Amino acid sequence: MNRPWPLIQRQLEFETLKSALTSDTGACGVVLTGDAGVGKTTLARVATQSLPGDVRWVAGTESARSIPLGVFAHLVGSSTSRDPVAFLSAAREALLGAGGPVVIGVDDAHLLDQLSATFLHQLAIDRAAHIVATVRSGESTPDAVTSLWKDGHLMRLELSPFTRDQSVTLIESVLGGPLEGLSAKLMWEASGGNALFLHHLVEGALEAGTLRERRGVWQLRGRAAITPELASLLEDRIEHLPADVMRVLELLTFCEPLALDTLSDLAGEEAVEDAEQRGLIQIVEDGPKAEVRYNHPMFSEVVRRRVGRAAARRLRGNLVEALRTHPITGPGDRIRLAELALDSDQTPDVDLLVTAAKDAIAFANVPLGERLAKAAVDRDGGFRAANLLARSQLWQGHAADAEAALNRFDPDTLDESQLVRWGVTRIANLFWSAGDAETAEAVLEEVRQRVQNPAAVAVVRGIGATCAVAENRLSEGLAEAEAVLAEPNPTPWSEEMGTFAASMALAVVGRGSEVAALTARADAAMTKVDGLTRYPAAIGPILALTLTGQFDAAARRAQTYLDHAATTGQYLGWGQANILYAIVDVARGRFAETVRRLEQAMAALTVGDTGSAIGWVFPAYPILAQAYSVLGRTADAKSVVAAAEGRYGRHVAVFGPMFEIGKAWEAAGQGETSRAIATACGAADAARESGQFAIEALALHLATRLGDASTAPRLAELAERCDGPMVRLAAAQAAAFADGDGSELARIAREFEEIGALLDAADASAQSAVAYSTADRRREALDAAATANALAERCDHASTPAVLEAARPLPLTSREREVASMVAVGLSNREIADRLVVSVRTVEGHIYRACTKLDVADRGELAESLRDRH
CATH class of the missing domain: 3.40.50.300 (P-loop containing nucleotide triphosphate hydrolases)
Structure with missing residues (x-):
């Protein structure tokens, strides 16, 4: 390179x-x-x-x-x-x-x-x-x-090492594009911020193909590779080490961290002490437990390069023999022992491989879970191994592989416990990974007819409740989920599914305050089954907090998921955690951060080169469409909406009304306020029909912000049935907007700002400015317009129709303003006519009158005038 x-x-x-x-x-x-x-x-x-x-x-x-x-x-x-x-x-x-x-x-x-x-x-x-x-x-x-x-x-x-931000700036300037946040963390930790190490780490990873670009984002996947040049430089530090010290480093290379007593038994206490005195290793004490780590991760790679394949297998075998003499105290010990045994000269125990695969999946390390489960399958591990293999594959979007692993088994030959696991895994794979709700429903019905044990029945009801909520059959799904959670001793599987379904349903129907009681149960359940479930299951609790105006609490909860994903270093969890945080960011008006998070998250969760049908990625689309639109990235917003159209289906129907809201934002970004209002009202109708009253309120509030003065009666009804202050404020804004009450709109804007909903506050201030101007209260109008502009700047210079109208009031009718805005974004007269369902001559008339009022000569100057005002 x-x-x-x-x-x-x-x-x-x-x-x-x-x-x-x-x-x-x-x-x-x-x-x-x-x-x-x-x-x-x-x-x-x-x-x-x-x-x-x-x-x-x-x-x-x-x-x-x-x-x-x-x-x-x-x-x-x-x-x-x-x-x-x-x-x-x-x-x-x-x-x-x-x-x-x-x-x-x-x-x-x-x-x-x-x-x-x-x-x-x-x-x-x-x-x-x-x-x-x-x-x-x-x-x-x-x-x-x-x-x-x-x-x-x-x-x-x-001279200190580079900070993480400096390291990212350096790498991105070399790669010519953004670096994934998780990859940045791993590369910064591996290099220690050392400029020379960072240089060679990037070059080595590019050469090895482990640093790659996906959807415009650079990602590190696999071990950190280093160049031969850096290896040569670092080898000077270890070239003349005594043989016993080298053995310490070699053992640690294949099992880091390693318990101090185990390493001392294998390499000798004096050798370990010598390695520590030379600054090559460090001993980290955690209570009575002492573990040994490299002082710098790069030396592990250098030692690894020096050890041949046969020697590496022998060293891992030595480690396996030593670790087997110590009691296994938890999942981490099992995973380590199984992974070492798999690559050693020892014969791996199939039961160990199966149990370790289950542990790895529970820890959200599904790539490792797949490797261990596949090894168990290859060694005749039976149904348990195949089921674990399918579970690890479905999380990675490998739906066909997961289906193949399960189709080896005839459900008629399985006992009831196996049948439930087979069914739940197939349903999850078909529904969320493949996006095939119809076949998933058939499998659900087949398993439902066969099981009788109460615990097994509860699990099947739990997965059925989750599917029902995802398909937007909220009443049915919530009733089933509540019945499952009411069982006296629910299994982790049934509790996981029940809390997943109930929290999502309660959030969107407007009963967000009830979700908090489910949170502790959900957290406990998620640690016992599939670790990655914790992320999509958290959408409900975080939506509940944001829809009820508890933004700080939502941010704290989202951060716990992001911290967990970063600690485990698993990109699938990290991508999903960023979607969770983006829900909070967009509600707060942090649109540039929303875009950064979601572009990286969607790149991390992309399967192959054509995208993914994985259901838990879908919530990112409407959020990203809104963020792009208010930042003026209209082409990107349109592209995201188109991509989402191709991935929408029964399996994500619960997000349908939110997706329509995203479409409304996209139309507003194009300057098509009539289409935007109609789309927002359509989203409200769809939400109302399915009982998503909190989302209905969100859609009607958007219609209000876009200029619809007819939403107040329904929003007043929703304020009575939805938890939290957000719907109450939306209803108050709709009434004040209909009445042209500038003072009330200004008060509502202040309340939105206190909650942290900055763009909502900006739009309310903007409408206040217009109301004041209409009442010929020029000073108040100027103050309100300045407030709206300042709030929009805090939202990364976001632009909405209301803010634009307040900041640059035009002597145009609403239709003239809409046509002029569509001219400004580059639409032809024919395209405008088609979108507004009017004749080209009518469009030309609106343009002529707008040009006359703004004292511009022609269509081109009109577009330039509008762009300058934006």
Whole structure:
């Protein structure tokens, strides 16, 4: 790879260094200290390149360390006396004899011989030149160099590793596109923020194909690879290590972290202590438990490259034998032992593989669960292994593979317990992964007819309730879910499904305050079955909090899912957690953050090159459509709506009204307010028909914000049946808008702002400005318009029809304004006529009158005028 690597600006350090190298007072230069590869030399050379005077660079090396005045010898000449005093005098004359300001740069000053260090010290004492020197942290350094900063002759500047933000900026500038947040975390942790390590890690991952672009987002998938060049540099640290210390590193490479006592048994206590003293490993204590880790993750990759395949299998076998002698204390121990055994010279135990696969899936590590389950299937692990394999595959969108794994079994040959597991897994795969609700319904009915055990019946009712809610059969789904949860001793499976269905149904029907009671039960259930279920199941609780105006609580809850996903390092959970957080972001008006989250989340959850039918991705589409629209990215909003159309179906029907709201925002972004209002009202009708009263209120509130003055009566009814202040405020806004009450609209805007619904507040303020203007209260109108604009700026400069009208009032009718807005976004007269269902001549008439009122010459100037106002 030959990608250019730009300099990440360390502006403060750069200015400090440059000032010290040009000032005639205080210290006459700087000693830059820091770890190898942190960027000391790069910063020093960039700073000296900007100086007007002569810059003379030398570099300390191991080979020149034994030669007196070694790094400066080329300045003295071969005929000079060997006398040290004459040496120093000749070097001084060579450096300073020409007169004028001189800057001396010394790279790796810790490697200077004593005479060179003394010479540099004398120059600093005499202020004969400005000096910049780099010193590697942790290295033995000549006293003369150390005294440069201890005695105040030079300033000491510690160069820290890059922050995470600096690392991301660097990587994205090289890749030319955004880096996935989870990948950024993993790469920053692996590199430690070290510029050199980061460079080679990116290049190595690109070369290995583990760093790839998907839907415009760069993702790291698989182990962090490093280049041969970096491996060669790091090998210098381990090349001459004693064999017993190398064994410590080799064992740790294949099992990190590793219990201290286990590692000591395998490699010897003295070897472990030696490795720790050399700074290669660290011991982390957690109560009575002590674990060993590498001090830097990169060294693990270097050691791994040195170990052959046969040796690696033998080392893993040694670890397996050692770990088997210790009691297995939890799922983590089982997973580790199974994974090691699978790649070792030991024979893996099939029961261990099956149990570990189940544990991995419960921990949301479904790729590992798939690997372990497949290994068990290949070793005749039977139905349990095949079912686990299918469960791991369905979460990754591999619906056909999951179906194939389950179709090997005839349900007539399964006992009732197996039949329920077979049925639940098939239904989940068909419904959410394949998007085939019809076949899923047939399987559900087949299993329902066969089971009799009360616990099994409850599980089947639970999955049936979840499907019913997803299909927008809310009354049926909620009744079934509540019946399942009312059972005296529900199984984790039935409790998982019941809380999943009930929380989603309660949120959208407007009973959000009842969801909190389900939250603790849901959290407990999700840790016992499939760990990834926790993310789609959290949509209901987080929607309930946002729809009832509890944005801070919603953000805290969403953050717990994001933290969990980042801790486990699993991109599937991370992608879904970002969808959860985007629900809160869009409600708060954080649209740029919404776009960033969802673009990365959808890239992470994309299956293959054609997208995914996975049901739990669908909620991202309407949210992203709104965010794109208010940010003026109308083409992107249209593309998202089109993509969602192709993925909509019975399996995500519960999100249908929300999707229609997203379409309304897309129409509003295009300037088509008539279509936007009609679409919002259509969304409200669909929501009302299915009992989604909270979503109906959301749709009617949008219609109000777009200019529909007929929504107040129905919103008043919904305010009586929906929890929280959001619907009450929407109803109050609709009434005030219909009455043209500017003062009431301004009060409502303040309440929305206090809750944190900033774009809602902006639209209410904008409508207040128009109402004040209509009443000829110009000062209040200007104040309200300024408030609306300020609130919209806090929403990443969001633009809505109401805000635009308040900020730039036009002497146009509503239809003239709509036609002019459609001209501004580039639609032809024919396209406008088709969308408004009027004749082209009618459109031309509206354009002519708009041009006359705005004193512009033609259609082009009208469009430009509107764009300037936007």
